Amino acid sequence: MLLPVLYSFRRCPYAMRARLALLAAEQSVVLREVSLKQKPDAMLAISPKATVPVLALANGQVIEESLQIMQWALAQNDPKKLLSPMGTRKEIMMALIEEADTQFKHHLDRYKYGSRYSPQEVDAHQDAGLQFLHKLDRHLTSTPFLFGDAPSLADIGIFPFVRQFAGVDRAWFDKTVPKTVINWLDGYLNTDVFAQVMHKYQPWTANDPVIVFPAMLPENADEV
Numbered sequence: 300m301l302l303p304v305l306y307s308f309r310r311c312p313y314a315m316r317a318r319l320a321l322l323a324a325e326q327s328v329v330l331r332e333v334s335l336k337q338k339p340d341a342m343l344a345i346s347p348k349a350t351v352p353v354l355a356l357a358n359g360q361v362i363e364e365s366l367q368i369m370q371w372a373l374a375q376n377d378p379k380k381l382l383s384p385m386g387t388r389k390e391i392m393m394a395l396i397e398e399a400d401t402q403f404k405h406h407l408d409r410y411k412y413g414s415r416y417s418p419q420e421v422d423a424h425q426d427a428g429l430q431f432l433h434k435l436d437r438h439l440t441s442t443p444f445l446f447g448d449a450p451s452l453a454d455i456g457i458f459p460f461v462r463q464f465a466g467v468d469r470a471w472f473d474k475t476v477p478k479t480v481i482n483w484l485d486g487y488l489n490t491d492v493f494a495q496v497m498h499k500y501q502p503w504t505a506n507d508p509v510i511v512f513p514a515m516l517p518e519n520a521d522e523v
Contacts, residue, residue: 301357302511304329305368306342309497312459313365314352318496319455320369322513324376328354330512334502341505366396369452381455384446392446392453395438399457403431407464428464429475435461436477443483458487 305321305328307314321328333342333351345361346353354362354371362368373382384392406427413421435457438445445453461484465472473481487493495513503510 302327302329303357304331304355305512306331306333306339306346306351306353306355308333308335308351309499311351312463313350315459315496316456317352317354317365317368317372318512319459319492320372320381320452322492322496323379323381323450323455324372325378325513326372326375327511327513330500330510331503332500332510337502339503339505366400366456369456373452379450381450381452384444384449384451384453387446387451392451395434395445395453396456398431398434399460403428403457403464404460406431407460411463411467413467432461432464432476432480435483436479439477439479439483443486445483454483454487458484462488 303326305317307318307330309315309332331339331342333339335351338349342351342353343349345355346363348363350363352365352368354368356362362371370382377383383389406424409416409424410421410428413424416424435445442448444450445457461480465476465484498514500510501507
């Protein structure tokens with residue numbers, strides 16, 4: 300059986316969350332790590348927009364957006380019910396992801412690349428990002444995950460961007476951000492699942508051996 304082909308970049312948060320969803324769905328793909336400085340012709344041929352992740356299905360369909368890749372994977376198999384957290388309407392969960400993908404990401408980019416902006420602008424974007432993290436705190440105050448006692452699409456969809464935000468100034472993050480959010484973030488960073496998703500691969504070339512992702516997890520591995 301032909302497997303879908305995923306063009307990915309290890310550190311990209313969009314590609315990261317796509318890999319997390321594929322792993323949660325137990326959906327195998329052929330993984331092709333991309334060098335952003337020299338993107339492979341095979342990827343550009345199917346996706347001229349030239350951003351990762353890109354998923355090429357065996358039937359010829361190409362999925363170019365990370366959230367759509369996540370939803371496709373979990374539509375095939377969702378053993379942990381990430382698409383339907385208990386007691387939560389899907390549209391509420393999707394609205395939080397949308398806010399993260401638009402407003403929070405806007406401020407994250409300007410905070411992360413602060414050398415391009417004035418100190419006053421950087422502070423404003425840092426504060427705006429912090430306000431979104433306080434919103435996550437309100438979700439996490441009574442439950443360990445954003446929509447209950449188990450992970451949801453929102454958790455794996457938003458976590459990679461919070462990781463980037465924390466990485467700008469981890470000392471400030473640990474002093475300022477609500478403890479619930481810190482614990483939630485670190486809970487993901489310290490799992491075997493995250494280690495597998497972040498495994499390093501050399502950039503793919505046409506003559507390389509096939510790499511299948513996900514690899515087999517040990518039976519006692521942490522859940523996504």
